[in-house]
Amino acid sequence: MWRAGLIAFVMLLVQARAMACGPYSLAFYEYSALYFRAEDGRWEGIDKALVDELARRSGCRFDTRLESRVRIWAQFAAGQLDITTSAMPTQEREHFAEFLPYIRSRQYVLLRPELADALASAAAFSADASRSLLVVRGYVQTPTLQAWVDDLRAHGRVVEAPDQSSAMRAFKAGRADAMILGANSLAAARRNDRAFARFAALSFAPHEHTVGALALSRERVAEADRALLRRTLQEMQRDGSLDAIKRRYLGELAESVGP
Numbered sequence: 001m002w003r004a005g006l007i008a009f010v011m012l013l014v015q016a017r018a019m020a021c022g023p024y025s026l027a028f029y030e031y032s033a034l035y036f037r038a039e040d041g042r043w044e045g046i047d048k049a050l051v052d053e054l055a056r057r058s059g060c061r062f063d064t065r066l067e068s069r070v071r072i073w074a075q076f077a078a079g080q081l082d083i084t085t086s087a088m089p090t091q092e093r094e095h096f097a098e099f100l101p102y103i104r105s106r107q108y109v110l111l112r113p114e115l116a117d118a119l120a121s122a123a124a125f126s127a128d129a130s131r132s133l134l135v136v137r138g139y140v141q142t143p144t145l146q147a148w149v150d151d152l153r154a155h156g157r158v159v160e161a162p163d164q165s166s167a168m169r170a171f172k173a174g175r176a177d178a179m180i181l182g183a184n185s186l187a188a189a190r191r192n193d194r195a196f197a198r199f200a201a202l203s204f205a206p207h208e209h210t211v212g213a214l215a216l217s218r219e220r221v222a223e224a225d226r227a228l229l230r231r232t233l234q235e236m237q238r239d240g241s242l243d244a245i246k247r248r249y250l251g252e253l254a255e256s257v258g259p
Contacts, residue, residue: 020061021058021059021060021061021222021225021228021229022060022061022062022063022225023061023062023063024060024061024062024063024082024083024220024221024225025062025063025065025080025081025082025083026051026062026063026064026065026082026083026084026085027064027065027066027067027071027072027075027081027083027084027085028043028047028048028051028064028065028066028067028084028085029066029067029068029069029072029084029085029086029163030066030163030164030165031086031163031164031185032045032164032182032184032185032188032189033045033046033184033185033188033249033250034046034047034085034086034184034212035047035048035066035085035086043066044249045249046086046103046245046246046248046249046250047085047086049245049248049249050085050102050214050236050242050245051064051085053236053241053245054214054229054232054233054236057232057235057236058228058229058232060225060228060229062083067084068137068138068162068163069136069137069138069139069163070137070138070162072084072138073093073138076093076096076097076215076217077096079217079219079220081217081220082216082217082220082221083214083215083216083217083221084214084215085212085214085215086103086212086213087099087212087213087214087215088139088140088210088211088212088213089101089211089213089215090140093215095218096217096218096219097215097216097217097218098215098216098218098221098226099211099213099214099215099216100213100214100216100229100230100233101211101212101213102212102213102214102233102237102242103184103211103212103246104209104210104211104212105182105183105184105185105209105210105212106182106183106203106206106208106209106210107141107142107145107180107181107182107183107203107205107208107210108180108181108182108183108186108201108202108203109122109125109145109178109179109180109201109202109203109204110171110178110179110180110181110186110196110199110200110201111177111178111199111200111202112177112199112200113198113199113200115131115177115178115200116200116202119131119177119178120202121202121204122144122145122148122204122205125148125177125178126148126151126152129155129157131157131177131178132152132157132158132159132176132177132178133149133152133157133158133159133176133177133178133179133180134158134159134160134161134167134170134171134175134176134178134179135149135158135159135160135161135167135179135180136160136161136162136163136164136166136167137160137161137162139180141180141210142205142208142209142210143205143208144204144205144208145180145204145205145208148204149180159175159176164185167179168181168189168193168196172193172195172196181201182210184250186201187250188250214229214233216229
């Protein structure tokens with residue numbers, strides 16, 4: 001009887017481990033209200049709150065870390081990372097990741113006020129060969145803006161920064177004539193830094209939106225766990241808790257809408 005009980009216990013333990021969701025490696029990246037270090041030194045933001053709530057509701061375990069956007073996608077492609085947040089879906093990425101959207105925004109091109117009239121479109125900016133654009137390395141833009149960035153890069157007119165904070169400092173210092181910033185990040189920057197209140201924000205692709213999604217490795221995250229996280233996120237959308245998280249960090253910004 002003792003042996004039978006021990007065998008039953010071991011079988012239950014094995015079954016529980018087989019059914020467990022995770023632990024999965026999950027990489028955040030620092031970006032405005034999505035993920036930032038608060039004054040008390042703790043990490044905060046929409047992505048942090050989202051992941052915490054997903055873990056609480058689903059029972060999934062996540063081993064989190066901070067990475068750059070470039071390293072995140074390199075690790076995904078190499079099969080060294082399971083999940084990341086605020087990911088922009090692309091055809092190439094769809095091959096190795098499933099995307100669960102939870103936020104969208106519009107992208108703006110920031111210019112100094114004295115340049116706004118002369119460089120009011122992507123075509124006008126491209127026509128002035130003396131002008132350069134600042135971007136964050138590894139970020140993907142909406143299709144129209146990405147094509148514009150690729151063309152400028154081919155002509156040596158793109159200045160790259162390793163992360164958003166560095167990009168904003170470089171833009172304020174005059175390292176480039178324009179930079180791309182999402183609506184939510186722009187609103188936060190204008191609240192926190194008077195310098196950004198005076199920059200002109202133009203929409204070169206007004207009908208396109210960026211999508212922020214949870215990216216799950218198709219190879220490394222079990223299909224059943226992907227389905228569990230998908231259902232949990234949908235539940236958060238239905239009961240209003242996802243909107244509550246956005247309002248906590250963005251206020252009532254019109255651009256912060258569900259997918």
